[in-house]
Amino acid sequence: MLRNYFKIAWRNLWKKKIYTSINILGLGIGMACCLLIAIYVQDELSYDKYHTNTNRIYRVVHAETYGEDLKNTAPPAPGEFAVWGNAPVGPALRADFPEVEEVVQFSGRADILLRYGDKNFQEEGIFFADAAVFDLFSWKFIAGNPKTALEDPYSIVLPESTAKKYFGEENPIGKTLEGSSAPGRANAGNYRVTGVIEDIPENSHFNFPALLSMNTFRKSREDIFDMWGYVDFYTYLLVSENFSIEAFEKKIPDFITRRRGISPDSKYTIALEPLSDVYLKSEAGRQPGDTGSLPNIYIFSLIGLFILAIACINFMNLSTARSLERAREVGIRKTVGAARKNLIFQFLSESVLIVTFAAFLALFFVFIALPFVADLTEKNFRSVDLFNWQSALVYLCIIFGLGLLSGIYPAMVLSGFKPALILKGISNTHTKGAALRKGLVIFQFSLSIILIIGTCIVFTQMGYLLDKDLGFDREQMLVIDYNYDGRVNNKIETLKNTFNHLPEISSVAAARTVPGSYFPNAGTTIESQEGTMALNVPAIYEVDVDFIHHFDLELAAGRAYSRDFPVDTIQSLVINEATARLYGYSNPGDIIGKRFQQWGREGKVIGVVKDFNYLSLHQNIEPLTLRLAPSECRYLTLKVTTSDLPAAIARIKDVWTHAVPHRPFLYKFLDEDFNRQYQADFRFRKLFTIFSCLAIFIACLGLFGLASYTAEQRTKEIGIRKVLGASVTNVVMLLSKDFIKLVVIAIVIASPLAWYAMTRWLEDFAYRIELQWWMFTLAGIAAITIALLTVSGQSIKAATTNPVKSLRTE
Template sequence: MFKNYLKIAWRNILKNKGYSIINIGGLAIGLACFLLIAIFISNELSYDNYHEKKDSVYRVIHHSNADSPDDAWVWGNAPVGPALKSDFPEIIEKAQFSGRSDILLEYNNRKFQEGDCFYADTSVFNVFSWPLINGDPKTALEAPYSIVLTETTAKKYFGNENPVGKTIEGIGGRAADGTYTVTGVMKDVPQNSHFSFDVLMSMSSFYQTRPEIFDSWGYVDFYTYVLVSNNFDQTAFESKIPDFLKKHIEPEVAEQYYYNFSLESMNKIYLYSKADRQPGETGSLSNIYIFAIIGLFILIIASINFMNLATARSMERAKEVGIRKVIGAERKGLIYQFLGESLILVLFASLLGLLLAFLGLPWLSSLTGKAFAMASFITAPILLLYFGTTLLTGFFAGSYPAFILSGFKPVRVLKGAFRTSAQGANLRKGLVILQFSISIALIASTVVVYYQLGFMLNKDMGFAKDQQLILDFNWDGEVLNNVEAIKGEFLALADVSSVSLSRTVPSSHFPAAGTDIETYEGNMENFSPYIYEVDNNFIQHYKIDVVAGRAFSPDFPTDSISSLIINEAAVKEFGYNDPNQIIGKKFQQWGREGSIVGVVKDFNYISLHSEVAPLTLRQVPYGRYLSLRISSNNYKDAITAIEKKWNVLAPHRPFIYSFLDEAFNKQYISDIRFRKLFTIFSCLAIFIACLGLFGLATYSAMLRTKEIGIRKVLGANVSTIVALLSKDFIKLVGIAILIAIPFSWYAMRQWLNEYAYKIDVEWWVFLLAGAIALSIAIATVGFHAFKSANNNPIKSLRTE
């Protein structure tokens, strides 16, 4: 019997090639999209799963605001790690990293500035599953000036040699200066890791340069992880934290500076952590939900197409059912036949979908910036989900013709008394409404996503970010010793109109500073605003507006020792309503005392995901970056001239530059990827919906062929017939628009809540989405209507 089912299914495919292509092709595309989205989501959910002890690893999260428990940092002090291991037997091991460092490394005249470098405890290889290819993991990071390289980094300097025992120079990185001995080579950190790096240096190397910070509970420069015992109870442990802090932090310090901490499981870091200062990228749980919904929508739309066309076409086989029943076929056998044929068609579609998904993997990798290997493509859970879904689709698609057609009375069918049932027609209409409701919601959502990201990329950030060339010299001592002369040399270039020195620039790393400010009542209160250390030209160079007081100026030599400038957010944080009220108030910050001389307008020095936070600016003679404002639009020549000058002024350092607007927009790289994926998958969903509408329109026009012929003979023109055939579908799309609007409005409002600065969801978005869907429907249905209306009526009426 199976052979018979297969033969009949194959004959039906060949007999109706157009419908078969639409049916199998549409479902295959839908299944391929579903599978690609499943692979993407599976990858997002796999972060840090490669660590053997992941269930027992926790990260210390630091809190510095008693009024805002959610105001948390991953980056914190050093002494908390050793104290935890010493005081709690359930803490088996602690592993600490310094903050990320950029270090210039040199070997045999090959120099590279490495951007992902950390100082680390020797215990990191016990806590994390980062296997060493060469070297002993127990001692690799034990001695001062030891260094472990990833496999890719090692090959860059040493080729295929074993570098263990060789030395490499660290240059110009302040604490990183020195000769390092390579003590290990480890495999590259997997891409599905919340923490990635290229170089690890022994923490004892860092201790050589700044031993005092390892005992300071107020100094922030470390990431702390702990390995706990199997019976660890996080709730019970955190109840002991208050007593632990009382033991280690002096009462007078605790009264002045609030500090607390909590633990965060490694299993929740990538998708659930809300703490600031992450050591690597984090994912978005809401985006995973969105993609899961899109994948489900695409599958639903593809399945609806398949079911609609299957049920519509099955009506043509009513006489076949009647004949089979007359010659003795049982209903059970007919049910098996129709279900079997449906499952065979779905099997063809699933195999084609697998091929399309396989071909689409490189495309998915390029869009997401993540490598998807075949291993992720053929995992058992994903394939089980895939084929389970296809079998369900096939069952539901074949269930209507199987159970309805098999129940027809053969006498009525063979007499020609059978007509398409109202029940079947209403089912198809309902499914068309559902799929176009989904499509319209996706169109509206795509428009909102597109404009939100455009708003973020084009919003006035409150400072001049265009035509800013940033030179990164990484605190190089020789450069700093001659920085004023270097600035003057650059200013002498025709393409450079302004130069500024600073420790940070917008979008790059910046610290926070414990700061005492004189309040309105005259008391000194402690805050922890962010800090920009800049030269006296920074505010003018970046065209930041001053709303009260003044900017730094060479006319005030004491600015470098006793002046502070803050932003409007800091004014509010310090309890003042008018920026002018805080001018002249006293401050104490990082060993400096003086008065506040100016207030700048809030500018978005971090991404628009967050509101502008309190910021202080103070003048210093050092920094890491030179900002050059380019006055020419000929960037190529300008960069060439600047590079030539740099090679003369600092021949010992590579010329490392970036444009500020490009670097700043890198903060939105995950948003850009999200927009691309969302838009492409939404367009594919709409395309699949149109395929189904195309097939149904063809079938509808075919059923009314004789009616169209009669109307033409009686004098109906083409436009009348087109309107007749199109109006039913247009009504369905109109209903879909009404259903989709509230759903998509609510969903996009929820999604936009993730952004501190966002667009309003305007009414025209839904009008546009509805107009696009309506235009697509009219074009799709109208094509067949026009074609049918232009057919010669003699052909359709010849048999009457």
């Protein structure tokens, strides 16, 4: 019997090649998309799960509120916490809470120039770490002793790839790397290699090219390890098996009061984040590495389900539409004694067979597409990861599950035919099935239209991010990174003058940071309108005298730094408008001349620049102070005016190599570097667009199949209408209008759902577009156009068929 079922199934599939191809291709693409999305989502969800004690590791996050009425201040929101915090909190937690078994702290990220022989590289994102770091984190040692590797000052542990970069196949243990200073953390010195570990897995919330011993940092700045107000540390805890985070959080207020005391100027608190949550769920600022987006995970998961649902709907629609062709077969089988359960099993077997073919096709698609998706997502996906017994088991379950899900309704419909009526040529199943098919078409096109609208809005928002006026000049700004090198800062004016004499350069400025890069915060006291000194902690840019004019920052009040006022270097401060508002001045001019204190400097506010977006447009403009400190700079920024950039870069490199031979020429363009903040957003746009197009394509496949079947069933009617004088246009409209009505209904259903979903997505951006009616209208027109193009091909073919032939063959 089973052999007979599969033989009949194979004959039916082979007989109707077009419908079989549509079903298998649609299901294959749908399953491939789901598999690719599942691989991506699984990778995102796997971050930091490779550690042995993942469930027992927590990260400390810090929040500090400033103001007058601190007692009545609301608890900080998750987004007001920062991962970056003070050093004393770690040992204090270890001492006061027996459930805290171990504390590990990192400091960084530091960028250090390392040399070995004639090889030198500026390594970015090096961390200083406690010696116990390998007790918490499961980073596997290749060489060295994990217990002692980071005990001594100036010891360094390298990942395998970094070790090979400097030492090749040599044994690096005991060898020395010459290192530059780590500003604010350690002086230059020789670092002895004490360990080599396997490269950090990509699914880690932070990565590093090397780890330096925390005692290196401690040796140069012992005092800050006892300062609750100095922030430069990331603190991780290993807790006991029976740890309760709820019970722990209740003890935090007493702990803060006991250890740090009560401050009249600020209110400080901490919270814990489970390690397994820090990549996708943390909203805290100052992250040590990249973070993911849980909403994007939900969106991609929904898209995967949408695509699979659309593919399954195609199968159900075409199966029920063709049910009348199998009616006589069912009638004969029932007449000779076949039970309904046997017929259901038969048709489900056919469904599983189709899904099996589609599954193999999906695997082929995945194998072809995986390298492209890996490149697009910047992840290391491998085809070999798909072929293991766990994946095979899951895939088999999916095949049978989809086969049953897609085939159950067609099987119930076909097996329910009454043999007496069917053999007489009477059936009322056509009208019942038609209503369901229309509902399913509306449903799948509603999903497709939601994706069309979403794609339109995503593209518009990304274009807005790129085109928005940020309030500063970022075009053709070449940024040279010399990493705070004192020898460069000592001759910075000479360098600037040399570059200014190049015809390709119109202006030059130096700064500790540039928009889009790292910056610290500084405790800053400014005189309030009442005459009292108010403390806040705005961001700080340390700049040279030319920075404001070089970046074309507009002044809202006062003046910029000037060489005409030498006293600016010791007693002047420029701020932005957001800082003026922070201290209670709605009119920027009112803060000019007010007293300030910041990092040991006292003087008066001399200028207020208009707010500019030095942060990503995901964030509002935050308070910022611009402190004149040319000796603290890291970057040299050159405004390039020529269109021949390669030639200009070559000349700039020649000047740099001659003037600063000990520093590599490391450069970037500011606009490209600033836009890297949106790298995840652009990646999301590409993935969203690709999968949306595939979903629409699958929906069109189903519509094409239904249009073909409808035209085939109405061949005789079309022939009669043409004999009676109907034009090709009349026939095309006749066959198309029913489908267009369904698409219009889908537009009405999809538009409010898309509006709600995309409004929520846009909430992640502080600066965002407003949803406009034309976006939904454009998506609706696109959907109707796509449907018309899909249906009209078959409609035109039917309309242009010779009526004599169609009437004779019918």
